[in-house]
Amino acid sequence: MADQRGQTGGTRRDGVGAVSVLRADPGIARGLLPVEAGRASRRAVASVVSLPKGVFWPHERLPSESGTLGMLLLDGMILRGVAVTDRPTVEVLGPGDLFRPFEPDTDPDAMVSGEVRWWALTPARVAVLDAGFLRRMSEHPTVVAELASRLSRRSAASSLRLAIVQEPRLSVRLQAVLWQLADRFGEPQAEGMLLRAPLCHVLLSWLVGARRPAMSRAINELERAGRLARRPDGTWWLGRQRPEAFGDPPLAAERAAA
Numbered sequence: 001m002a003d004q005r006g007q008t009g010g011t012r013r014d015g016v017g018a019v020s021v022l023r024a025d026p027g028i029a030r031g032l033l034p035v036e037a038g039r040a041s042r043r044a045v046a047s048v049v050s051l052p053k054g055v056f057w058p059h060e061r062l063p064s065e066s067g068t069l070g071m072l073l074l075d076g077m078i079l080r081g082v083a084v085t086d087r088p089t090v091e092v093l094g095p096g097d098l099f100r101p102f103e104p105d106t107d108p109d110a111m112v113s114g115e116v117r118w119w120a121l122t123p124a125r126v127a128v129l130d131a132g133f134l135r136r137m138s139e140h141p142t143v144v145a146e147l148a149s150r151l152s153r154r155s156a157a158s159s160l161r162l163a164i165v166q167e168p169r170l171s172v173r174l175q176a177v178l179w180q181l182a183d184r185f186g187e188p189q190a191e192g193m194l195l196r197a198p199l200c201h202v203l204l205s206w207l208v209g210a211r212r213p214a215m216s217r218a219i220n221e222l223e224r225a226g227r228l229a230r231r232p233d234g235t236w237w238l239g240r241q242r243p244e245a246f247g248d249p250p251l252a253a254e255r256a257a258a
Contacts, residue, residue, distance in 0.1 A: 017048045021127050022143070024074050025096055031142030040143060043136045046127040048074065051120040058101035058118060067131030069147065070100040076124025077185075077197065081117040081206070088117070090206045091158060092197065094184050098129075098150035121198060165209045170218045173208045175227065178238055191240060198234035 205215040
């Protein structure tokens with residue numbers, strides 16, 4: 001399908017509309033006074049691209065105009081995977097995350113490089129923060145600063161997960177990563193936390209750096225211990241007790257392997 005130009009200056013493609021970014025994500029306007037926030041909200045219009053569930057290639061689905069700050073995920077869940085061999089690691093992106101899918105992921109002259117893949121884990125919508133959007137927001141530097149902080153937040157979350165996966169006990173790694181995700185995607189329940197992230201055993205093994213069979217054993221033991229349960233829709237329930245700073249006693253399988 002040929003591209004069409006929208007009124008906001010962004011490239012319009014399948015399932016595209018437009019939205020006021022500050023109304024869709026009010027946290028971006030947190031540094032503005034009420035009067036300024038109203039004016040900025042009216043000017044903060046961006047094109048929106050809908051992504052169906054499944055693998056997608058950014059150059060085919062998202063505009064890549066010069067000067068674009070990035071894509072702001074409005075709703076849904078996206079995975080960014082990087083693989084050096086046949087075992088990728090994945091990053092989970094959710095509403096409010098800003099990502100730059102066209103940024104070079106590796107130095108072309110690097111001795112080690114990886115392949116990047118993208119999945120929409122659920123149907124998703126992204127706002128295109130193009131050069132026109134940035135020009136309009138130049139009068140509101142706190143908006144631009146908040147968007148930049150979203151990139152820093154992603155970096156901090158990735159660093160924390162990297163620290164978690166250094167823990168040798170798989171059950172503790174798994175619980176810690178799930179609770180880290182629950183900080184973003186969890187809903188408190190009377191008896192625990194509902195994690196609305198449809199992550200299968202394979203995706204969890206990629207998140208925590210484990211083989212699929214070992215991951216399945218760890219999940220089974222945690223389920224028997226009442227610490228987590230997979231719901232019919234693929235989401236997860238986490239028991240009320242969080243891992244005590246990696247101080248939980250090892251599960252039976254880990255004691256036997258020690």
